[in-house]
Amino acid sequence: MTGGARRRVLVTGIGVESCAGGTPEALWDALSAGRPAISALELEEPLPCQVGGVIKGFDPRDYLSAPQVRRTSRFQQLLFAAAVKARADARLHSAPGALYVGTGGGGLDETAQLVTVLRRSGWPQMNRLGLLRLLPNQAAGLVAQELGITGPVLTLSSACASSTDAIGAGMRAVRDGIADVALVGGVESWLELPCLAPFSLLDALSRRPATEAARASRPFDRDRDGMVPAEGAAVLVLESERSALRREATVYGEVLGAASTCDAHHPLAPRADGAVAARTIELACADAGVDTGAVDLVSAHGTSTPLNDLAETAAIKRAFGPRAPHVAITAPKSVIGHACGASGVLESVGVLLAMREKYVPPTANLEYPDPGCDLDYTPLVGRPASIGVAVKQNFGFGGQNSAVVFGAA
Numbered sequence: 001m002t003g004g005a006r007r008r009v010l011v012t013g014i015g016v017e018s019c020a021g022g023t024p025e026a027l028w029d030a031l032s033a034g035r036p037a038i039s040a041l042e043l044e045e046p047l048p049c050q051v052g053g054v055i056k057g058f059d060p061r062d063y064l065s066a067p068q069v070r071r072t073s074r075f076q077q078l079l080f081a082a083a084v085k086a087r088a089d090a091r092l093h094s095a096p097g098a099l100y101v102g103t104g105g106g107g108l109d110e111t112a113q114l115v116t117v118l119r120r121s122g123w124p125q126m127n128r129l130g131l132l133r134l135l136p137n138q139a140a141g142l143v144a145q146e147l148g149i150t151g152p153v154l155t156l157s158s159a160c161a162s163s164t165d166a167i168g169a170g171m172r173a174v175r176d177g178i179a180d181v182a183l184v185g186g187v188e189s190w191l192e193l194p195c196l197a198p199f200s201l202l203d204a205l206s207r208r209p210a211t212e213a214a215r216a217s218r219p220f221d222r223d224r225d226g227m228v229p230a231e232g233a234a235v236l237v238l239e240s241e242r243s244a245l246r247r248e249a250t251v252y253g254e255v256l257g258a259a260s261t262c263d264a265h266h267p268l269a270p271r272a273d274g275a276v277a278a279r280t281i282e283l284a285c286a287d288a289g290v291d292t293g294a295v296d297l298v299s300a301h302g303t304s305t306p307l308n309d310l311a312e313t314a315a316i317k318r319a320f321g322p323r324a325p326h327v328a329i330t331a332p333k334s335v336i337g338h339a340c341g342a343s344g345v346l347e348s349v350g351v352l353l354a355m356r357e358k359y360v361p362p363t364a365n366l367e368y369p370d371p372g373c374d375l376d377y378t379p380l381v382g383r384p385a386s387i388g389v390a391v392k393q394n395f396g397f398g399g400q401n402s403a404v405v406f407g408a409a
Contacts, residue, residue, distance in 0.1 A: 013090025053230025159396025
């Protein structure tokens, strides 16, 4: 697109597969009530991590034929289901022009299963289609093939910031006229022993017992002891204002701007001073054309790890200055766990619904605030609020930082 004003980018459809349920309404019910959807993991060997955000009752045969189910792995199936739901919610009757998907590990679930077969029975017994079931781009490929998307179909992998970056990429595609309609999504399926074990070795996962599953994820709390892994997928339909008005589409909100940066500091740990993460928020607001003073809500990354929560607090203080203590913050991972590359889009659904419902969801389990985390994280109980502008931020291993700014419908 050359010349003229930038096109407005509206959100006109939502599709969800989460441990809190398979609809935006079910997800919102859990988030708004601060009701954790974390349960015990069923692993073939014990790990220090015993709890996770498990999707229960999902049947890929509701969306795919029997041959397709055999050819695909869980992460592909979850994304496809979310995409089908988002398309139906938006009442789209033609193919979207572009697709951007974020995933941290792609087919980690399939890789784990192949390794298990290799170890027990030898390589000839491995799934012949295993390669197609594990490649990170195959989830987006499945959606593109089935929905007829012939424009840009890109898979982004920036760890836990992956699908937040996908939103930014989709926003720019619509804003710049590359597509009138773009799907943006995130997916992660990593609740297998070989996937979780390396994180356990890094002491990154909560060690709370299965009997305390609901209390395990506790961002910004003094007693937090690591993130709670979760699987999930979500897809948003992004659409130009002109296209949405022409179709009389339902509008959930507007994507105003986005930005990405890198700490360039450490493969695992964030910068303690939050300086680059803060700049991400500032750049996203600048891209959106709004001042940080206009932000009413921050949806935090809030991993429930000692280092992240302190660094994120520092970043918010830097970005918002003297106003930081007065900005409402919510930490959705306290309810739905950490879905890694899917976190950005899944948690953005919560942002969009918070804006629509005029309500700040609580941070669950924030019973004993860490003295170093001294901002307004909306502990335990949510509250009504008018939310005109909100920031969704996510950070990933490797120093990846990403932020998206949303505006109310």
